[in-house]
Amino acid sequence: xxxxxxxxxxxxxxxxxxxxxxxxxxxxxxxxxxxxxxxxxxxxxxxxxxxxxxxxxxxxxxxxxxxxxxxxxxxxxxxxxxxxxxxxxxxxxxxxxxxxxxxxxxxxxxxxxxxxxxxxxxxxxxxxxxxxxxxxxxxxxxxxxxxxxxxxxxxxxxxxxxxxxxxxxxxxxxxxxxxxxxxxxxxxxxxxxxxxxxxxxxxxxxxxxxxxxxxxxxxxxxxxxxxxxxxxxxxxxxxxxxxxxxxxxxxxxxxxxxxxxxxxxxxxxxxxxxxxxxxxxxxxxxxxxxxxxxxxxxxxxxxxxxxxxxxxxxxxxxxxxxxxxxxxxxxxxxxxxxxxxxxxxxxxxxxxxxxxxxxxxxxxxxxxxxxxxxxxxxxxxxxxxxxxxxxxxxxxxxxxxxxxxxxxxxxxxxxxxxxxxxxxxxxxxxxxxxxxxxxxxxxxxxxxxxxx
Amino acid sequence: xxxxxxxxxxxxxxxxxxxxxxxxxxxxxxxxxxxxxxxxxxxxxxxxxxxxxxxxxxxxxxxxxxxxxxxxxxxxxxxxxxxxxxxxxxxxxxxxxxxxxxxxxxxxxxxxxxxxxxxxxxxxxxxxxxxxxxxxxxxxxxxxxxxxxxxxxxxxxxxxxxxxxxxxxxxxxxxxxxxxxxxxxxxxxxxxxxxxxxxxxxxxxxxxxxxxxxxxxxxxxxxxxxxxxxxxxxxxxxxxxxxxxxxxxxxxxxxxxxxxxxxxxxxxxxxxxxxxxxxxxxxxxxxxxxxxxxxxxxxxxxxxxxxxxxxxxxxxxxxxxxxxxxxxxxxx
Numbered sequence: 001x002x003x004x005x006x007x008x009x010x011x012x013x014x015x016x017x018x019x020x021x022x023x024x025x026x027x028x029x030x031x032x033x034x035x036x037x038x039x040x041x042x043x044x045x046x047x048x049x050x051x052x053x054x055x056x057x058x059x060x061x062x063x064x065x066x067x068x069x070x071x072x073x074x075x076x077x078x079x080x081x082x083x084x085x086x087x088x089x090x091x092x093x094x095x096x097x098x099x100x101x102x103x104x105x106x107x108x109x110x111x112x113x114x115x116x117x118x119x120x121x122x123x124x125x126x127x128x129x130x131x132x133x134x135x136x137x138x139x140x141x142x143x144x145x146x147x148x149x150x151x152x153x154x155x156x157x158x159x160x161x162x163x164x165x166x167x168x169x170x171x172x173x174x175x176x177x178x179x180x181x182x183x184x185x186x187x188x189x190x191x192x193x194x195x196x197x198x199x200x201x202x203x204x205x206x207x208x209x210x211x212x213x214x215x216x217x218x219x220x221x222x223x224x225x226x227x228x229x230x231x232x233x234x235x236x237x238x239x240x241x242x243x244x245x246x247x248x249x250x251x252x253x254x255x256x257x258x259x260x261x262x263x264x265x266x267x268x269x270x271x272x273x274x275x276x277x278x279x280x281x282x283x284x285x286x287x288x289x290x291x292x293x294x295x296x297x298x299x300x301x302x303x304x305x306x307x308x309x310x311x312x313x314x315x316x317x318x319x320x321x322x323x324x325x326x327x328x329x330x331x332x333x334x335x336x337x338x339x340x341x342x343x344x345x346x347x348x349x350x351x352x353x354x355x356x357x358x359x360x361x362x363x364x365x366x367x368x369x370x371x372x373x374x375x376x377x378x379x380x381x382x383x384x385x386x387x388x389x390x391x392x393x394x395x396x397x398x399x400x401x402x403x404x405x406x407x408x409x410x411x412x413x414x415x416x417x418x419x420x421x422x423x424x425x426x427x428x429x430x431x432x433x434x435x436x437x438x439x440x441x442x443x444x445x446x447x448x449x450x451x452x
Numbered sequence: 453x454x455x456x457x458x459x460x461x462x463x464x465x466x467x468x469x470x471x472x473x474x475x476x477x478x479x480x481x482x483x484x485x486x487x488x489x490x491x492x493x494x495x496x497x498x499x500x501x502x503x504x505x506x507x508x509x510x511x512x513x514x515x516x517x518x519x520x521x522x523x524x525x526x527x528x529x530x531x532x533x534x535x536x537x538x539x540x541x542x543x544x545x546x547x548x549x550x551x552x553x554x555x556x557x558x559x560x561x562x563x564x565x566x567x568x569x570x571x572x573x574x575x576x577x578x579x580x581x582x583x584x585x586x587x588x589x590x591x592x593x594x595x596x597x598x599x600x601x602x603x604x605x606x607x608x609x610x611x612x613x614x615x616x617x618x619x620x621x622x623x624x625x626x627x628x629x630x631x632x633x634x635x636x637x638x639x640x641x642x643x644x645x646x647x648x649x650x651x652x653x654x655x656x657x658x659x660x661x662x663x664x665x666x667x668x669x670x671x672x673x674x675x676x677x678x679x680x681x682x683x684x685x686x687x688x689x690x691x692x693x694x695x696x697x698x699x700x701x702x703x704x705x706x707x708x709x710x711x712x713x714x715x716x717x718x719x720x721x722x723x724x725x726x727x728x729x730x731x732x733x734x735x736x737x738x739x740x741x742x743x744x745x746x747x748x749x750x751x752x753x754x755x756x757x758x759x760x761x762x763x764x765x766x767x768x769x770x771x772x773x774x775x776x777x778x779x780x781x782x783x784x
Contacts, residue, residue, distance in 0.1 A: 024674050024677065028674045028677070031679075031680070032580075032675075034576055035577070035580035037576070038572065038573040038574075038576025038577040038580060039577040039580050039581065039650075041573055042573065042597060042600060042643070042647070043593075043596055045600070045643045045646075048615060049607070049608075052615045053610075056614065245498070246498045247498075249497075249498030249499070250498040253492075253496055253499045254499060257492055267503065268500070271502055271503055271506050272502050273773065274506070274766060274769060275505060275506060277697070277700060277765060277768075278704075278765065278766070279700075279701075279703070279704025279705070279706070279762075279765055281704065281733050281736055281737065281758070282513075282758055282761065282762050283509075284740070285509075285512065285513065285736070285740075286509050286512055286513075288740065289512040289755070293746060313505050316501070316502060316505070320502070344484040344485065344487075346484070346491045347484065374603075374604025374606070374607075375604070376604065376606045376706075376707050377707055377710075377733070377737060380706075380740065380741050381737065381740045383740070383741070386741075403604055403606045403707075407606050407609070407707065407710070407711065410606075410609065410613065418610075418614060421610055425607050425610060428604060428607070432603075432604070436602060
């Protein structure tokens with residue numbers, strides 16, 4: 001064996017280096033592809049999520065009718081007056097439409113059985129009922145009273161829907177998502193022909209105007225999101241009224257007054273950071289124990305105000321942290337100029353610092369509000385109503401919100417309620433998108449103001 | 453001459469405003485000061501509300517948990533001791549059995565599954581955004597992650613039962629995969645947490661000073677070698693903090709598991725990801741959603757579960773913050 005000369009060794013080294021370099025670059029390339037794939041998977045997940053929802057909203061449904069509407073009336077049902085419609089309901093429904101009253105007006109059998117001695121007036125405090133009807137209990141209702149009650153308590157659209165679902169027996173017996181409707185139409189037709197010979201197939205869009213204005217119903221085709229939408233607005237407004245002053249006040253204190261060497265101030269600061277990481281379900285338990293139970297005298301239990309107070313505590317850290325950043329970004333020169341003109345501390349804050357920081361504060365508030373729009377868990381814990389047909393009228397009304405309805409509809413597997421849930425999701429996402437777009441616009445204006 | 457006169461007039465005006473004519477004491481300033489002090493206390497009160505929240509959480513959860521542990525059964529024995537609470541493998545409120553293990557097991561299973569998805573993908577996305585992507589690509593992709601982060605969890609829950617579960621059933625067969633299962637909930641939870649980990653890690657990576665990378669290139673390292681041997685170790689504290697925040701979010705997440713993981717505690721050993729099992733949060737949501745009577749053992753048990761969850765997530769968040777603060781400026 002001959003010793004390699006230095007030249008030979010250098011050549012070997014260079015060969016090894018060249019070989020190593022190629023494999024090092026290859027390894028780098030493989031990992032770069034992995035990093036790209038990671039973000040691609042995130043995007044694909046987002047697309048799949050959106051597609052999945054849209055796919056469920058559009059599609060075909062199979063509709064079946066027990067009696068043809070022409071056997072009931074000479075003119076189309078749509079042209080009947082509310083009086084005629086309610087007469088139709090009372091005439092054709094077993095037990096004189098009493099079950100309809102119980103299920104659609106009194107909150108279902110469970111709710112009725114818990115309060116069966118109440119009169120109609122006590123059940124429906126928000127409805128202007130004729131005196132004679134208001135004093136009757138459900139068992140005392142005669143067909144003619146029922147007819148008056150229905151006209152007073154339901155609008156024409158609801159009556160029409162009830163006539164279609166209860167008397168005509170119009171029933172959606174099956175629904176298929178968009179992709180199946182487009183690519184597998186023949187199989188759907190065969191299935192409908194085999195199982196529901198009287199049914200007809202038609203295109204459907206669950207997120208229609210009717211869905212937005214209808215209140216809840218236990219048939220998918222008639223249910224709507226109005227009550228939940230109003231509930232969401234109520235909760236948001238009440239939450240904002242509580243959380244905004246508290247949050248901005250805390251931020252001002254921490255940024256403008258706190259000196260940083262005080263145990264209380266340090267504790268408040270640390271505490272806020274920790275509260276931001278507490279799971280939302282814990283806030284629900286807090287709300288249940290404090291606002292629903294301990295303060296029942298004020299909040300009247302599971303009501304809008306309990307929900308709003310719980311939500312306010314939940315989004316407080318978000319508002320505070322963002323407001324702190326916005327206040328911190330106001331240049332000290334502005335404050336010094338104000339002091340130099342003889343303003344007091346509060347005059348400086350109120351006239352100079354807050355206006356300059358406001359776009360940033362509002363951005364943070366909107367972020368907090370968009371969190372409040374989507375939060376579901378705490379409201380389930382404090383007990384949002386699951387089935388409610390009455391619109392909220394005051395801060396102590398029973399309530400439901402959009403995400404709670406999505407949850408309730410999504411829980412019912414396989415049926416058309418899951419399509420309805422998809423419609424609710426799109427509505428929720430649109431609301432969120434509007435909120436976030438506002439936040440982004442504000443943020444950009446904020447940047448421009450400070451740099452100018 | 454004229455200008456001096458003007459200055460003199462102005463000074464007189466200012467003096468009149470600031471000094472009380474009768475005794476010469478500062479007038480407006482004093483009132484404004486009193487108001488300032490008042491405002492100061494109002495603002496301090498706002499800050500203290502957040503302390504009340506924490507105190508409220510601890511008192512409420514602690515009090516109701518104590519009630520659970522002091523409830524006696526028909527024989528005068530406590531229905532559950534602290535030891536049993538943490539070691540029993542059976543949670544059956546109807547049978548007065550309160551062992552947290554089955555609920556904790558499924559909580560850990562869904563969180564594990566979530567981290568399995570979120571950690572590599574979130575970190576990968578962060579590395580791509582911070583090290584490889586051009587400014588234009590960054591500006592398009594970051595909003596996508598922000599959208600993912602802003603989607604309400606109930607929507608993810610819907611995605612789990614209408615998309616992920618059928619997908620898993622299609623892949624592994626309906627006999628293996630039950631409709632409600634922890635795998636589906638965990639995978640979707642991973643997608644939910646991905647943006648959190650990605651954006652926190654991206655912040656940590658961008659904070660690594662440029663000269664470290666340049667020194668690495670100067671020594672002949674390739675891009676990937678620079679990323680893996682210089683940038684990632686430098687940003688490690690931030691990445692670990694991101695991962696811990698991710699775990700804490702997974703443990704506390706409710707709506708996905710309430711919809712997709714199933715109802716009813718289920719102790720499986722060895723863990724089976726394809727069967728229905730209820731997590732701590734899922735159980736609290738299901739039980740409190742019904743008509744729960746106050747002052748019942750069931751009611752108290754929910755708060756005991758909440759307390760355990762609170763302590764667990766608080767510890768995780770404190771550790772995460774400790775790591776960030778302790779190691780933040782190591783490379784600057």
